[in-house]
Amino acid sequence: MPYTYDYPHPAVTVDIVIFTIVDDDFKVLLIQRDIKPFEGMWALPGGFVGIDESLRRAAWRELKEETGVHAAFLEQLGAFGHPDRDPRERVITVTYYALIPAERLKLKAATDAREARLFSMKDLPALAFDHAKILGRAHLKVKDKIDEPIVALQLLPASFTLSDLQRVHERILGTSIDKRNFRKKILALDLISPTGEERRDGPHRPAKLYRARDPADVPYR
Amino acid sequence: MPYTYDYPHPAVTVDIVIFTIVDDDFKVLLIQRDIKPFEGMWALPGGFVGIDESLRRAAWRELKEETGVHAAFLEQLGAFGHPDRDPRERVITVTYYALIPAERLKLKAATDAREARLFSMKDLPALAFDHAKILGRAHLKVKDKIDEPIVALQLLPASFTLSDLQRVHERILGTSIDKRNFRKKILALDLISPTGEERRDGPHRPAKLYRARDPADVPYR
DNA sequence: GCAAAAGTGTTTGAGGTACACCCATGC
DNA sequence: GCATGGGTGTACCTCAAACACTTTTGC
Numbered sequence: 001m002p003y004t005y006d007y008p009h010p011a012v013t014v015d016i017v018i019f020t021i022v023d024d025d026f027k028v029l030l031i032q033r034d035i036k037p038f039e040g041m042w043a044l045p046g047g048f049v050g051i052d053e054s055l056r057r058a059a060w061r062e063l064k065e066e067t068g069v070h071a072a073f074l075e076q077l078g079a080f081g082h083p084d085r086d087p088r089e090r091v092i093t094v095t096y097y098a099l100i101p102a103e104r105l106k107l108k109a110a111t112d113a114r115e116a117r118l119f120s121m122k123d124l125p126a127l128a129f130d131h132a133k134i135l136g137r138a139h140l141k142v143k144d145k146i147d148e149p150i151v152a153l154q155l156l157p158a159s160f161t162l163s164d165l166q167r168v169h170e171r172i173l174g175t176s177i178d179k180r181n182f183r184k185k186i187l188a189l190d191l192i193s194p195t196g197e198e199r200r201d202g203p204h205r206p207a208k209l210y211r212a213r214d215p216a217d218v219p220y221r
Numbered sequence: 222m223p224y225t226y227d228y229p230h231p232a233v234t235v236d237i238v239i240f241t242i243v244d245d246d247f248k249v250l251l252i253q254r255d256i257k258p259f260e261g262m263w264a265l266p267g268g269f270v271g272i273d274e275s276l277r278r279a280a281w282r283e284l285k286e287e288t289g290v291h292a293a294f295l296e297q298l299g300a301f302g303h304p305d306r307d308p309r310e311r312v313i314t315v316t317y318y319a320l321i322p323a324e325r326l327k328l329k330a331a332t333d334a335r336e337a338r339l340f341s342m343k344d345l346p347a348l349a350f351d352h353a354k355i356l357g358r359a360h361l362k363v364k365d366k367i368d369e370p371i372v373a374l375q376l377l378p379a380s381f382t383l384s385d386l387q388r389v390h391e392r393i394l395g396t397s398i399d400k401r402n403f404r405k406k407i408l409a410l411d412l413i414s415p416t417g418e419e420r421r422d423g424p425h426r427p428a429k430l431y432r433a434r435d436p437a438d439v440p441y442r
Numbered sequence: 443g444c445a446a447a448a449g450t451g452t453t454t455g456a457g458g459t460a461c462a463c464c465c466a467t468g469c
Numbered sequence: 470g471c472a473t474g475g476g477t478g479t480a481c482c483t484c485a486a487a488c489a490c491t492t493t494t495g496c
Contacts, residue, residue, distance in 0.1 A: 002225040008272040009230035012302075012313055051229040051311050055302040079300040079315040081233075081276040090272050092233055092315070094300040163475075180477070181459065188457090204474040205466035384448075401450070402486065425447035426493035 010090040014058045015046030017097040017138035026121045026171040031113035037087050038128030059096040068106035071220040073099040073154040085130045097138040099154040146172050150217050161207035231311040235279045236267030238318040238359035247342045247392040252334035259349030280317040289327035292441040294320040294375035306351045318359040320375040371438050382428035
C-alpha cells in the first residue's frame with residue numbers, strides 16, 4: 001500500500017524534550033533506541049506525525065506514550081530540518097519541550113526503545129541524530145522562560161515550600177539565589193498562597209506549604 | 222515520475238513574514254495568489270522545501286525570489302501544521318520572519334503570484350490559509366524582540382538619525398516613546414556612534430547621523 | 443518671524459542586590 | 470546541645486518614567 005506523490009516529500013516527526021526535577025536535580029527524559037539508525041544510543045522521545053494529526057496532538061500522543069502523562073506544560077521549541085540529520089530519509093522534526101513534576105512521571109519505554117530513563121542535565125550521554133543541539137536549545141529556552149515565575153510551578157506538586165520553589169529556579173539556571181530576595185520577590189507577585197499546612201522532614205524547623213493562588217496557572221494537574 | 226513511500230508523508234513548506242518600514246509605517250510583504258486554492262487572495266510568500274534543502278536555506282531562497290534580497294535578518298518563528306490548513310493535502314509549514322530596510326526591497330512577484338505588495342500592518346487584507354494567525358504571531362515576536370535594540374537597526378539604512386530609530390520602535394510597538402528617555406537609553410548602550418554627518422530635510426534643525434558601532438550587529442548589509 | 447523637528451537634565455519611584463542572624467525541630 | 474534547614478529586614482543602587490524648553494533650519 002504505497003503512498004505516491006508527484007514530488008518528493010520529507011517525513012515529519014515530533015521530538016519532545018521532557019524536563020523534570022528529581023532529588024534537587026534538573027533532568028531530562030531520554031530513551032535508548034532499539035532500532036537503527038543509532039541503535040543502542042540515547043535519544044529524545046518522539047515519533048512520526050500522523051497524516052491527520054496536528055503537530056501539537058502528535059506531541060501529546062508521544063508524551064503520553066512515554067510517560068503516561070496526559071496533561072502538562074508543553075510548548076513548541078522549533079523545527080529542525082538539516083537534510084542529513086537522519087541517514088534513512090529526509091526527516092524534518094518539530095520539537096516541543098515539557099515541564100512535568102517528577103511524581104507524575106510513569107516511565108514506559110515505547111515499542112521502538114529498550115528503556116526510558118531520566119538523565120541529569122549535568123551528566124548527559126552522547127545523543128543520536130541532532131538531539132544534543134535540540135536539547136541545548138530547549139535548556140536555553142527554559143532558562144529564558146523561568147523568569148516568568150509561573151513556569152517553575154509546573155515542575156512542582158500541588159503544594160510545595162518556598163525552598164522547593166527556589167531550588168527549581170537554582171537547578172534550572174545553574175546559579176544560587178539569595179533566599180531573602182527570592183522570597184520577597186515571589187511573595188510580592190502574589191502568585192502563591194499558604195495552604196496553612198506545614199511539612200516537617202528533618203531536624204529543623206517545619207516549612208510552610210504553599211500552593212498556586214490561581215489554579216489556572218497550573219492547569220495541567 | 223512518482224515518489225512513493227510506505228506511509229503517508231505531509232508536504233512541507235516555508236512561509237516568510239517579511240517586515241519593513243516605509244513612510245514611517247510598519248509594513249509586511251504579501252503576494253496575491255495566482256493559483257488555487259485561495260486564488261486571488263493575499264498570502265505570505267512561501268513555497269515547498271526542497272528535498273535536499275535545509276529549512277533555513279529554503280527560507281533564504283524564497284526571500285530572494287520575492288525580494289531580491291540575499292542578506293537579511295531572518296529567524297524561525299515556528300511550525301504550523303493543523304491537518305486541514307491546506308485543502309489540497311496535508312501541508313506543514315515552517316515559518317520565518319525577516320526584517321529588511323525598505324530601500325533594499327525590490328519586489329518581484331514569483332511565478333505563483335500575480336503581484337507582490339507591501340501592506341500596512343494597520344490595514345491588512347483577508348489572508349489565505351492560516352496566514353493571519355502566522356502574521357499575528359510574527360508581529361508579537363517582533364514586538365518582543367525589539368527591546369533588544371540591535372533588532373531595530375536591521376530595519377534602517379547604514380546611517381540614520383535618532384528620530385529614525387525611535388520611529389522604528391514606535392511603529393512596531395504601536396506606542397509613543399518619550400524622546401529624552403529613548404535617547405538616553407540608546408546612547409548608554411553604546412551600540413551606535415555618530416558618523417559626523419548631518420541630514421537636513423526640511424525647515425528645521427539638521428539631525429546628526431549615526432551608524433552601528435559594531436558592523437557585526439548588522440551583518441546583513 | 444514662524445513652523446517644524448532636533449536636541450538636552452533632573453526628579454521620582456520601583457525593583458533588584460547585598461548582606462547576617464534567630465527559630466523550630468529531630469536526634 | 471547541636472546540627473539542620475526555615476524564616477526574616479534594611480540599605481543601597483540601578484534603571485524606567487514623567488516632564489518642558491531651547492536650537493537650528495527653510496521658507
